[in-house]
Amino acid sequence: MNDTVIEVFENKKFLLHRAKFSILILLQIPAITLSLLIFIFFTKHRNELRAPHNQALFILLLANFIQLAFALPFSVNFYHHSYATIATPAFCTWLTFFEFGLYVISEYLMATISIQRHMLIFHAHILRVRWMRIVFHNLPLFLSFIYPVIFYSFAILIYPCDGTQWDYTSNLCGFADCYLLFDKVLGTFDWAFNNGLPMVVNALANIALIIRVVRHKRRLQQGTTWRQQRRMTVQLLAISSLYIIAWTPCLTVGVVQILGYPAFFSQIQTDFFLDLIYVVCLFLPWVCVSLLPELNRWMRGLFFHGQARNSVVPN
Numbered sequence: 001m002n003d004t005v006i007e008v009f010e011n012k013k014f015l016l017h018r019a020k021f022s023i024l025i026l027l028q029i030p031a032i033t034l035s036l037l038i039f040i041f042f043t044k045h046r047n048e049l050r051a052p053h054n055q056a057l058f059i060l061l062l063a064n065f066i067q068l069a070f071a072l073p074f075s076v077n078f079y080h081h082s083y084a085t086i087a088t089p090a091f092c093t094w095l096t097f098f099e100f101g102l103y104v105i106s107e108y109l110m111a112t113i114s115i116q117r118h119m120l121i122f123h124a125h126i127l128r129v130r131w132m133r134i135v136f137h138n139l140p141l142f143l144s145f146i147y148p149v150i151f152y153s154f155a156i157l158i159y160p161c162d163g164t165q166w167d168y169t170s171n172l173c174g175f176a177d178c179y180l181l182f183d184k185v186l187g188t189f190d191w192a193f194n195n196g197l198p199m200v201v202n203a204l205a206n207i208a209l210i211i212r213v214v215r216h217k218r219r220l221q222q223g224t225t226w227r228q229q230r231r232m233t234v235q236l237l238a239i240s241s242l243y244i245i246a247w248t249p250c251l252t253v254g255v256v257q258i259l260g261y262p263a264f265f266s267q268i269q270t271d272f273f274l275d276l277i278y279v280v281c282l283f284l285p286w287v288c289v290s291l292l293p294e295l296n297r298w299m300r301g302l303f304f305h306g307q308a309r310n311s312v313v314p315n
Contacts (some may be wrong), residue, residue: 001275013082017078017079017082017253018079020079021076024075024278027095028282031122031285032069033104034286034289035065036065038288038289038295039062041295042208044298045269045294051081052116052127053117053235054115056137057113057235060113060239060284061285062108063102063106063109064280065170066280067099067106068281068282070097070098071098071283074095074172074280075171075275078172083169084169084173087168088226089161089163089164089166090163091173092148092172092173092290093156093157093173093177095154096177097157097217099172100152101148101152102199104147104148104151104152106281108147109141109145111144111198111200112203113239114138114201114202114206114209114236115205116140117205117207117209118205119136119215121212121229121233122212130210133301134186138240148194155179156179157193159177159178159179159183163175165181170270171274171275175274188258191254191255192258195254198253199248202244203240203262206237209217209233209236209237210233213229213230213233234291235291238287238290238291239287242279242280243280246276246280247277249272249276250276251274257269277290
């Protein structure tokens with residue numbers, strides 16, 4: 001009876017992993033392709049990249065692309081084999097350092113962009129002063145990159161650990177970093193400050209932006225200025241919603257577990273909610289394309305111009 005139960009469990013696990021593998025690979029390839037097209041567009045249209053809101057978006061997409069092209073393949077490979085093909089403590093240590101760092105970089109960039117969008121919409125004149133642009137725009141984006149690298153260098157790479165805790169039959173080696181397993185203070189800080197705080201800031205900044213836009217709409221001219229501001233607002237709300245949808249289930253369950261209920265939705269968290277985070281990197285390029293009209297026009301010209309040229313038949 002026990003052997004039968006174990007066999008059924010293993011079969012379900014195998015099917016779940018194969019389903020995840022298929023979904024991830026089908027979504028990953030178009031997302032990488034689309035990201036490359038976006039980078040080519042910005043390379044060819046430097047004027048678009050000079051706009052502060054597009055600069056921040058470009059940096060976010062760059063971090064997203066690194067996760068798509070260099071971090072996500074490890075999860076795809078795991079779900080294909082159902083075990084870590086490089087089953088060593090060193091591999092798991094560096095993999096989680098890379099993956100966790102990209103998670104938090106992406107979250108902090110999104111939170112920073114959400115705050116900065118208020119300034120871009122309502123106080124754009126501030127960025128015309130060079131030192132203010134460096135302090136209020138460039139520096140926060142830089143810190144969004146450097147802080148996670150410093151934190152996880154200490155928490156994962158330097159933190160004393162014998163490497164026997166890794167689970168090579170779980171994705172990302174079971175998220176079994178020693179600081180998460182044995183240091184409740186540091187683990188809780190990581191979950192609350194590095195993952196929870198950016199999402200709270202993101203949500204509050206977007207709610208505040210909606211309120212401010214509604215209040216100021218009547219005061220703004222219904223012309224080019226308002227259309228640009230509305231487009232920046234819609235762009236931010238769409239991208240932020242993607243982060244909130246992907247992270248809220250995982251963070252909610254994590255908070256309940258930290259508060260003293262470690263078994264709360266633990267299996268669902270492992271099987272589904274942690275993988276839901278990949279929604280961000282897989283769909284962010286699509287959201288950006290839908291919200292950048294200049295990029296849309298360029299892509300239509302790129303593809304349809306080639307089709308039209310190929311369809312011309314000489315007399």
